[in-house]
Amino acid sequence: MTKIYVARHGETNWNRAGKLQGATDIPLNDAGRQQARDCGKFFHALPVEAIYTSPLRRASETAAIINEEIQVPVIELAEFRERTFGDAEGMTYEERSKVFPRKNYPHQENYKVFRKRLIAGLKKIHEQYPVGEVALIAHGAVIHTLFQIVENDDFFPQHARLSNGGVSTMVCKDGKWLLKEYNHISHLQK
Numbered sequence: 024m025t026k027i028y029v030a031r032h033g034e035t036n037w038n039r040a041g042k043l044q045g046a047t048d049i050p051l052n053d054a055g056r057q058q059a060r061d062c063g064k065f066f067h068a069l070p071v072e073a074i075y076t077s078p079l080r081r082a083s084e085t086a087a088i089i090n091e092e093i094q095v096p097v098i099e100l101a102e103f104r105e106r107t108f109g110d111a112e113g114m115t116y117e118e119r120s121k122v123f124p125r126k127n128y129p130h131q132e133n134y135k136v137f138r139k140r141l142i143a144g145l146k147k148i149h150e151q152y153p154v155g156e157v158a159l160i161a162h163g164a165v166i167h168t169l170f171q172i173v174e175n176d177d178f179f180p181q182h183a184r185l186s187n188g189g190v191s192t193m194v195c196k197d198g199k200w201l202l203k204e205y206n207h208i209s210h211l212q213k
Contacts, residue, residue: 025149025195026156028071029166032085033058034187041115044162045108046132048080058188058211059085063092065190065210066158071095075148076160077103085188086160102144105162107132141168149195166191173202186211 033055037044051059066089076086078099086097109130111119119126148157161169163185170176173193183206185191191205 024154025152027075027145027148027193027195028066028069028156028158029169029191029193030062030085030089030158030160031163031166031185031187031189032077032079032082032160033062033088035081037113038187042113043108043111043115043119044081045105045112045164046079047112050080051084055081055085055187056088059088060092061211062188062190063089067092070156071158072152072155073098074158074160075100075103075144077101077105077162077165079104079162082160082162086158089158089160100144100147102140102147103159103161103165106134106137106164106168137164138168138172141165142172145169145172145195145200169193169200170202170205173200175201178202178205 033051035044035049035055036052037049039052062085071093073096074086074090075098076082078101083099090097109128111123111128111131114122166185185206186208188211189206189208191207192203194201194203
């Protein structure tokens with residue numbers, strides 16, 4: 024059975040300002056680096072064999088900081104890069120709501136294409152670790168979409184907010200992905 028601990032990257036200045044990041048490559052801020060260190064301590068107690076990460080800086084930096092604690096292979100997978108939100112990137116919710124009230128953002132990545140690449144990424148992880156536990160450092164839209172791919176998608180409230188540094192658990196059993204826990208945050212400093 025494959026078990027994936029899915030962690031959202033640490034905070035960035037754009038997260039703090041409420042701006043949509045998408046494919047814009049924003050680095051972690053100091054709070055985000057602390058969240059990554061807290062995640063490293065959380066993962067230290069688990070038998071994680073590898074860390075998969077999006078290639079975007081906020082995720083890969085989170086993975087590198089976590090890995091200072093657990094020392095396992097770090098593997099970048101482009102399949103887990105955040106969805107591109109086109110012309111809406113860099114805008115706050117209020118700004119997007121005025122300019123794009125129906126969320127039809129010009130140059131946005133097609134949802135079906137986005138979902139298909141996430142499924143391909145899950146397949147790669149499952150093939151490389153059919154029996155094992157790994158971490159995946161990813162992004163908000165990636166994680167929300169992963170939770171829609173699982174067989175028990177009703178386990179996760181659709182509009183629940185994912186915390187930076189929050190960890191969720193997915194398992195692949197008998198070829199089906201299941202969500203076991205979402206947005207675990209007790210390891211994060213207040």
